[in-house]
Amino acid sequence: MRLRDRLRRDWQLLVMLVPGVVLLLVFSYVPILGNVIAFQDYNPYAGTNPLTAFLSSDWIGFGQFQLLFEDPAFWDALRNTLTITVFQLVFFFPLPIALAVMLHHLLSRRLRGFIQTVVYLPHFFSWVLVITFFVQMLGGAGLFAQTLRDAGLEPWNIMTNPDTFLILVTAEAVWKDVGWGTIVFLAALAAVDPHLYEAAAVDGAGRWRRLWHITLPGLRPVIVLLLILRLGDALSVGFEQFILQRDAVGRQAAEVLDTYVYYFSIATGNFGFGAAAGLFKAAIGLVLILAANRMAHALGERGIYSKS
Amino acid sequence: MRPVWEEPPTVPGRALKAVILTLLVASVLFPLWTVLVTSLSPPSAIASAGGFVVIPRGFDLSAYRTIFAGGAVTRALWISTLVTVIGTAVALTVTVLSAYGLSRPGSTGHRWLLAYFLIPFLIYPPLVPKYLVVTGLGLKDSIWALILPSAVSVFNLVVVRGFFQGIPPELLDSARIDGAGDFRILARIVLPLSSAVVAVIGLFYAVAYWNVWFDALLFIDRNDMYPIQRVLQSYLLAGQAPHTSGAAASLPPTEAIKMAVVVLTVAPIVAVYPFIQRHFIKGVLIGAVKG
Numbered sequence: 001m002r003l004r005d006r007l008r009r010d011w012q013l014l015v016m017l018v019p020g021v022v023l024l025l026v027f028s029y030v031p032i033l034g035n036v037i038a039f040q041d042y043n044p045y046a047g048t049n050p051l052t053a054f055l056s057s058d059w060i061g062f063g064q065f066q067l068l069f070e071d072p073a074f075w076d077a078l079r080n081t082l083t084i085t086v087f088q089l090v091f092f093f094p095l096p097i098a099l100a101v102m103l104h105h106l107l108s109r110r111l112r113g114f115i116q117t118v119v120y121l122p123h124f125f126s127w128v129l130v131i132t133f134f135v136q137m138l139g140g141a142g143l144f145a146q147t148l149r150d151a152g153l154e155p156w157n158i159m160t161n162p163d164t165f166l167i168l169v170t171a172e173a174v175w176k177d178v179g180w181g182t183i184v185f186l187a188a189l190a191a192v193d194p195h196l197y198e199a200a201a202v203d204g205a206g207r208w209r210r211l212w213h214i215t216l217p218g219l220r221p222v223i224v225l226l227l228i229l230r231l232g233d234a235l236s237v238g239f240e241q242f243i244l245q246r247d248a249v250g251r252q253a254a255e256v257l258d259t260y261v262y263y264f265s266i267a268t269g270n271f272g273f274g275a276a277a278g279l280f281k282a283a284i285g286l287v288l289i290l291a292a293n294r295m296a297h298a299l300g301e302r303g304i305y306s307k308s
Numbered sequence: 309m310r311p312v313w314e315e316p317p318t319v320p321g322r323a324l325k326a327v328i329l330t331l332l333v334a335s336v337l338f339p340l341w342t343v344l345v346t347s348l349s350p351p352s353a354i355a356s357a358g359g360f361v362v363i364p365r366g367f368d369l370s371a372y373r374t375i376f377a378g379g380a381v382t383r384a385l386w387i388s389t390l391v392t393v394i395g396t397a398v399a400l401t402v403t404v405l406s407a408y409g410l411s412r413p414g415s416t417g418h419r420w421l422l423a424y425f426l427i428p429f430l431i432y433p434p435l436v437p438k439y440l441v442v443t444g445l446g447l448k449d450s451i452w453a454l455i456l457p458s459a460v461s462v463f464n465l466v467v468v469r470g471f472f473q474g475i476p477p478e479l480l481d482s483a484r485i486d487g488a489g490d491f492r493i494l495a496r497i498v499l500p501l502s503s504a505v506v507a508v509i510g511l512f513y514a515v516a517y518w519n520v521w522f523d524a525l526l527f528i529d530r531n532d533m534y535p536i537q538r539v540l541q542s543y544l545l546a547g548q549a550p551h552t553s554g555a556a557a558s559l560p561p562t563e564a565i566k567m568a569v570v571v572l573t574v575a576p577i578v579a580v581y582p583f584i585q586r587h588f589i590k591g592v593l594i595g596a597v598k599g
Contacts, residue, residue: 003416010416012490013409017421020406020460026441027457028428034437050444099332102325107310117585118333124577124584126519128537132544132570133339136360143342143360150358175335194311201313240522244545258435265436266526274436282434 038064038279042272057272064276074277076252077260084237084256087166089230092174096181097223101215103182104189119179127240130176134168135159159245162253169241184222192218224301232289235281257281340574347371347567354563371564381569383532384539387451388518391535392576395455395517400510402459407468408494429462439526453527454520454535461516464509471505472498508587511580518576540573 007014040057047053068074099119106112122130138144138158145155158164196214205213239258246254255263257277265274296302310316317325342360349361350368375381410422438457447453475498483493499506521537528534534542544566
């Protein structure tokens with residue numbers, strides 16, 4: 001078919017795509033291209049708007065990156081980010097799997113439905129709300145401290161303690177998303193053939209052997225997929241959660257890469273530097289996700305994309 | 309019913325399971341309950357309880373009356389409602405149009421356009437350049453700064469597109485033979501068949517717009533344009549009394565008023581939650597499988 005005929009047939013489809021194309025162009029593609037200010041000494045006052053400022057700012061190559069790598073605060077933020085990622089991989093990642101297995105084996109459908117309804121709810125709360133709830137319950141003026149004081153005990157404030165911050169942020173993440181995280185595992189569990197369990201039981205496999213040899217292999221593709229996505233995002237541990245608590249806990253413990261970018265660029269007007277930090281993070285993230293995907297292929301799983 | 313081949317659970321196993329699940333459910337319900345009860349308690353009950361009321365004693369709506377008498381919280385609720393309603397309408401329109409426009413493989417430019425829409429799913433817009441674009445467009449201190457950058461969620465788009473592609477093509481072909489264009493087909497055939505998935509996606513957008521906080525931190529400097537999450541944060545987390553212009557400005561924030569602000573922030577989420585919950589597992593998984 002000639003282009004003219006094709007356009008006559010499809011023009012309405014193409015018109016429908018215009019708003020989406022424009023929005024993505026302005027709010028996704030232009031910012032992605034805008035990363036090039038990482039190689040500039042971007043001066044917001046060099047022009048009347050960001051575009052003219054960009055055009056009249058000096059190109060300085062990798063100068064911003066050099067400043068970045070020389071900044072000890074950057075390495076602190078990177079270390080905090082990686083610590084939190086590893087900690088949550090160990091102490092958060094397995095929990096939705098365990099909870100899903102537990103829920104899957106509940107015999108009462110109504111009880112199961114009730115628990116699911118309750119534990120999915122916090123996923124829809126904003127981080128401001130989640131942290132507000134934690135402060136109200138566990139903070140220095142919270143219900144827990146109130147109870148301790150009434151009992152004549154010395155209250156302590158977990159919300160401002162940098163030493164336990166790692167546990168705190170993981171607890172918050174668990175509270176918000178452990179229920180939501182079970183959905184995908186429950187779907188995978190529902191797809192496991194019940195006859196496998198029956199046959200295994202007949203052959204004398206106990207509860208734990210069935211869990212190990214039937215349930216977990218049934219979940220394996222989902223687990224690998226989620227692990228890849230998590231590894232690809234290893235440098236993002238959640239943005240709002242940390243900005244909201246950085247002042248209460250202090251920079252030493254609560255500064256992560258995302259908050260670093262915010263505080264050392266937008267909050268201070270040092271845009272080129274922040275763009276360089278953001279670009280560094282994105283580049284590492286891309287490498288990580290490619291590596292994780294390759295690892296998944298090596299394990300015989302599909303991963304998130306394949307070469308087909 | 310327990311299958312005959314399955315051994316009955318051991319007593320410690322059952323007890324452990326019951327304790328874990330009870331604690332989990334209580335960890336969600338108990339804070340909601342305490343906050344609600346405290347917001348509705350008279351000052352005397354709050355004082356005698358020492359700040360938080362767990363067992364209701366008395367009933368007092370004065371915290372809500374104070375809030376709705378005007379001031380920062382009322383205005384923020386109004387701004388958030390505007391952002392949520394307009395934002396959801398805009399986002400749904402763009403998402404449905406784009407999903408339909410991308411639903412027919414083999415149409416003009418289909419592969420390129422699909423790639424164009426999917427790439428932002430893999431590469432998020434970086435913070436600093438996004439900030440410069442939004443401020444450069446003059447959107448600072450406007451609700452559009454909160455609406456437009458997040459109006460296309462590629463994930464939602466993929467879910468809706470997957471659903472559209474599941475509609476039997478014969479239905480659309482017969483309409484096309486009768487001379488209907490794509491806009492008419494979308495409005496008359498496709499949308500009525502997909503009202504459930506569109507409703508769920510709409511609720512997802514609505515929740516996201518109601519919850520917007522960081523974009524407001526970036527783009528909204530004027531405190532009379534703050535959405536509710538921003539007010540909640542400055543009031544309950546940063547400990548500043550909400551900025552008010554009226555006479556209510558000097559009113560000290562009592563515990564009940566604080567808790568009432570929390571309740572008003574949660575209420576819309578809890579109100580729409582049953583509708584989301586009824587559909588979302590189906591909707592999300594259909595999209596995820598077909599995507």
